[in-house]
Amino acid sequence: MRIHFKTTYNHDIRLFADRTTFLKYAALLVFAVALPFLIGDFYLGEATNVLIWAIAGLGLMLLTGQTGQVSLGHAAFLALGAYSNLILLDKGVPFIISFPLAGIITGVVGTIIAIPALRLHGIYLAIATMAISILADDIIVLTERWTGGVVGMFPPTIDIFGFEIERWTQPDRFYYLVLFTAVVCTLIYRNLLRSPLGRAFAAVRDSEVSAAAMGVHIARTKMTAFGISCAITGLGGALMGYYSGMVNNETFTIVISIQLLMMIVIGGLGSIHGAFFGAFVVAFLPQGLSIAKGWFGTSSVAIPGLEFGVFGMILVLFILFEPDGIYGRWVKTRIWFELFPFARKDMFKRQKSYLKTERLR
Amino acid sequence: MEFLQLFVSGLANGSVYGLIALGFVLIYKATESVNFAQGDFMMFGAFIALWLTNTEYMGLPFWIAAPMAMAAMGLLGYLLDVTIIRRMFGQSQTAVVILTIALGFVIRFFAGVFWGHEPQTLQSPLAVGDVTIGGVVLGMADVTIIVVTALLTFSLFQFFKHTKLGLAMQAASQNQMAAYYMGIPVKRVQGFIWALSGVVAAVAGILFASKGAIDPNAGMLGIKAFAAAVIGGFGSLPGALVGGLIIGVIEPFAARYLPAGYSQMAPYVLLLLVLVFRPHGLFSQVRTKKV
Numbered sequence: 001m002r003i004h005f006k007t008t009y010n011h012d013i014r015l016f017a018d019r020t021t022f023l024k025y026a027a028l029l030v031f032a033v034a035l036p037f038l039i040g041d042f043y044l045g046e047a048t049n050v051l052i053w054a055i056a057g058l059g060l061m062l063l064t065g066q067t068g069q070v071s072l073g074h075a076a077f078l079a080l081g082a083y084s085n086l087i088l089l090d091k092g093v094p095f096i097i098s099f100p101l102a103g104i105i106t107g108v109v110g111t112i113i114a115i116p117a118l119r120l121h122g123i124y125l126a127i128a129t130m131a132i133s134i135l136a137d138d139i140i141v142l143t144e145r146w147t148g149g150v151v152g153m154f155p156p157t158i159d160i161f162g163f164e165i166e167r168w169t170q171p172d173r174f175y176y177l178v179l180f181t182a183v184v185c186t187l188i189y190r191n192l193l194r195s196p197l198g199r200a201f202a203a204v205r206d207s208e209v210s211a212a213a214m215g216v217h218i219a220r221t222k223m224t225a226f227g228i229s230c231a232i233t234g235l236g237g238a239l240m241g242y243y244s245g246m247v248n249n250e251t252f253t254i255v256i257s258i259q260l261l262m263m264i265v266i267g268g269l270g271s272i273h274g275a276f277f278g279a280f281v282v283a284f285l286p287q288g289l290s291i292a293k294g295w296f297g298t299s300s301v302a303i304p305g306l307e308f309g310v311f312g313m314i315l316v317l318f319i320l321f322e323p324d325g326i327y328g329r330w331v332k333t334r335i336w337f338e339l340f341p342f343a344r345k346d347m348f349k350r351q352k353s354y355l356k357t358e359r360l361r
Numbered sequence: 362m363e364f365l366q367l368f369v370s371g372l373a374n375g376s377v378y379g380l381i382a383l384g385f386v387l388i389y390k391a392t393e394s395v396n397f398a399q400g401d402f403m404m405f406g407a408f409i410a411l412w413l414t415n416t417e418y419m420g421l422p423f424w425i426a427a428p429m430a431m432a433a434m435g436l437l438g439y440l441l442d443v444t445i446i447r448r449m450f451g452q453s454q455t456a457v458v459i460l461t462i463a464l465g466f467v468i469r470f471f472a473g474v475f476w477g478h479e480p481q482t483l484q485s486p487l488a489v490g491d492v493t494i495g496g497v498v499l500g501m502a503d504v505t506i507i508v509v510t511a512l513l514t515f516s517l518f519q520f521f522k523h524t525k526l527g528l529a530m531q532a533a534s535q536n537q538m539a540a541y542y543m544g545i546p547v548k549r550v551q552g553f554i555w556a557l558s559g560v561v562a563a564v565a566g567i568l569f570a571s572k573g574a575i576d577p578n579a580g581m582l583g584i585k586a587f588a589a590a591v592i593g594g595f596g597s598l599p600g601a602l603v604g605g606l607i608i609g610v611i612e613p614f615a616a617r618y619l620p621a622g623y624s625q626m627a628p629y630v631l632l633l634l635v636l637v638f639r640p641h642g643l644f645s646q647v648r649t650k651k652v
Contacts, residue, residue: 070455116637122454123395123595127587128636131629134584138626254584258462265459304478305577309470315463319456320448 013194032179036172048175050276050283051182052239057264057275058185059233064261065270066198067225068205070122072257073129074233076136079252081106081234082241086153087146095158103235110230114223133254140249152248155241167242178239185232189272192228201225205270255308262315268325277326285311324348365497367613373503373572375609376510380565381586382593382601383514384558389595390521391530391554394457398465400583402559405468406434407566407575408476411483423486431563438559442552450548465580472577480574487571506568513564514602521598530554588632594642603643607631 004017016022036044060074084105088098113132120128141149158165158177165173192198200221203211212218241247259282267278286307322329328348336343384399396402412418413426421429441464449457490501521527533540533547540547569575569582589608593600608628615627635642 068455070458116633119640120636123458124591124636124640126455126458127591128633130584131588131632131636135626135629135633138622142622261459262463303474305466305470305473308466309473312463312466312470316445316460316467319460319463320445323452323456 015190015194029183033176036175041171044171044175046283046287048171048178049243050279051175051178052236052243053260053263053279053282054276055178055182055185055239056233056236056260057267057279058182058189058272059229059231059236060260061264061270061272061275062189062192062201062232063225063229065264065274066193066205067201067222067229069222069225070126070261071129071229072126072254072261073132073136074230074260075252075254075257076133077106077110077230077233078237078240078256078260079136079140079247080109080230081237082247082252083140083147083153084234085238086155086241086247089156090153094160096160099235099238102238103231106234106237107227107231110234111223111227113230114226117226118219118222130254130257133257137249137253148248150248152246152251153241154246158242167245174242181235181239185235186272188228188232197221197224259311262311264325266315266318266325268327271325271327273327273330274325277330281314281326282311367617368610369497369499370503371610371613372606373500373506373609374612375589375606376506376602377565377569377572377605378582378586378589378608379602379605380510380513380561380568381583382589382605383517383598384561384565385586385590386593386596386598386601387517387554387558387561389534389590390598391534392551393534394454395461395595396555396558397458397461397583398468398580399558399562400586401465401468401472401580402434402438402562403566403569403583404575404577404580405437405472405566406430406559406563407483407570407579408472408577409433410563410567411481411570411575412476415481415484423484427567430567431560434559434563434566435556436559438562439552439556441559442555446555447548447551465583469577469580476577478576480576482574483567483570485567485571487568500572502568502572506572509564509568510602513561514598517561518598526550526553585628588628591632591642592635594644597642597644600642600644 004011006012016025035047039047056074056078059077060071063069063071081102085098085102088101089095093101117125117128140147143149147153155167158167158174164170165177167174192201200211200216203214203216204218204221204225208218211221237252241251244251263278263282264274265278266281267276268274289307289310318325324331332348335347381399381403384402385395388394388396388399410426410430413421413429414423419426445460445464446457449460485502487502487505492499492501492504521531529540529545530550530553532543533545533550537547566575569579585608586605589604590601591604592607593602593604608631611627611631612624615624619627
């Protein structure tokens, strides 16, 4: 076990706790950069998929894991990101501007949507955002002039100052683009957590009353969380549009919203690692299932709904037995080894709260 | 006349939404959490009834099959509570929300495995015949749905208001700890309410399947029922019914008078408007505590 001997207050909020941690993440980054040379095009595509889901997951994690606001509507923001990027490209805006702008547009719209949603909390917020997600489908069809409606839009080749990235023929270049975005988003997220704003997010999540007592402006904090969360999700959506090669009204359905939420719960709510772990599960579950079907000799039989059935069962098991998700399990295992043989069973016992009605205040 | 016809068909649809919304409200009233799988409960109950009744499966008489389906769903609800939901005791509402969404997927998957994905119709004696009242032609199924829904809502309302168990449920949701101190077996009460909502879901499913075909994705109807429950004010049983009726009536009128493409948005737009302007619904249950 490493002991951090703190000599300054800044020690608490350093980006990396110590040199070993820094080296570990540096090694991970080197590995990620070297990945195209290590694996084939198919698995590189899968890795890209993982990173795109992780970016979208980071967005939702900031809102749900960090600020405690459940959103079932993030597919709408994925769609908004994808469409605003494509429409801007269509109007002749270069990718280098349209891509960040797509994130900003999504963030601004998210903030605007958050204003009425601020009055809602818990279940009501979940239902309201779910309605937004359902409406997004209809709105895309209605605004056919810009979005192409049911026919959809086809992302053109990305062009950054003459450097071309084509998703199908140059998967390695597309991978680097996604990796770069993922690293930037992760850094933004990590730095946000160290800032007063990030602390305010956590305070709002843990108790709105105590947060207000500490001088946190609840409404403004929630709005900022919505905005930043939607902006990151919008970037993820733009990339997802490129990855799927075609975007129409059925690309981002309510099911994607639910999948995104389930993903961050499986990964571990409230941690950056959780978004990435969850993305692994989402991206590799279809492959894993087809391999598993091969074992039973039923690989040719298509079972509709199997993927979501299994995903649901995994989630039920996680919520029951490991509410902290994959990352929580990882932390517990690591601490068990670090403390060996002094780790105790009750070290991670969760505080239970008894329910009181929200209808009587 | 066309107006009346649209109105009545809307009422019948709305009653089904209201019935599913009743399931939400029951669980919300007693446990302060929302069962996002209620629509899938409804679908599963419908399939059990269909499996027992239809001649290509078991071929039992409808009036034996329907109570059996209700009992089976009650048992399922109880078992789900005992094995899964009860373990969430003392954890946040959000966790229960996510858990029930996941359960919904699992239920949908099993329904697909058992009964396939083709839409099927329940061979129900409710579905035959028409009634003509004052020039308006009503399907027998529509009339039955409206009557059964009204009766069920009324009896559940009386149950919560006047019986010991109903009051115990309300107490358990208002303050779990205090309810414990008063000698209410909170966990058992919670199990009972899940069973009850399973039974209500089965009734909704049987009525819904008598009206039209069902398939494993019929549970998505639950989303409209959310709108119903929210509009009525989560936690109010008559509110759930009224909300369901409002949604049900708005739909055919929107389809008739709004331009194509806008009509299916109507229930959700209404839901958002209610959430923004009256976040606690038309029949608000929120009261301020006075010291």
